Amino acid sequence: MPDFFADKHLFHNPVEFALSKIGGSYKMPILWRLKDKAWRYSALASSIPHISDRMLSKSLKELLNDGFISKEIFPEVPPRTEYNITERGKKAVIIITALRNYGLDLMKDFGIAQE
């Protein structure tokens, strides 16, 4: 696997590419929440621990641009926005699930409590 360019950025392997799309602190938590229902901005904001508006809207915008989620704006007052997962996002949820299970195994392996 040689290096390759994408989005004006250099990558060295497929994992790096995948994590450039769904990595970082908040994208997986967002996709995970959207996996079985629509969520609005404010609900995501209060559900995801410690997330700031900056990181939430930045993450949502990138996931949207990359086609992992879709967005619907309802012209109400105050405005309402709903985010949904797309087909591409559903594929991401599969690997997120695998990573999550691996993480749970590792936690057991390291003797970390979980309730």
Added chain:
Amino acid sequence: MPDFFADKHLFHNPVEFALSKIGGSYKMPILWRLKDKAWRYSALASSIPHISDRMLSKSLKELLNDGFISKEIFPEVPPRTEYNITERGKKAVIIITALRNYGLDLMKDFGIAQE
């Protein structure tokens, strides 16, 4: 999944924990190379694109401390060191493989060339 502490650090979900152990730019490339044979330090250094001594020895040390790899020093001159994967590391390789396949799929999906 509530927050939890490990290694004096706060985590919010199992994925975050897993990636604290095998994430970053170089740990997966290292584990990937060790999956079917022993490698010595200098071979890893020249095989992994752009890696510096600092990052290589830092990554190796952490993987070693966390039990993903083992190390054998041969008292020759100049010294020779060999790194091997452990059982815990082999489990990591499984999820790395999944992530890699997902990355390849994503690349196709985004129309990125691969030879």
Added chain:
DNA sequence: AGGCATACTTACATTTTTGTTCGTTACTTA
């Protein structure tokens, strides 16, 4: 008129991660 609500954006500060350069040990070879 003033405050509240939602869904954001912008500027700036701080933290985390990674890169660069240099030094070390102990012996061997030119």
Added chain:
DNA sequence: TAAGTAACGAACAAAAATGTAAGTATGCCT
């Protein structure tokens, strides 16, 4: 004697990711 080699470590610099604080629009409610 000087230079080379393998496998690092330490100090410092730069870059990338994240955090903080504040501001925006529209319109309702009091």
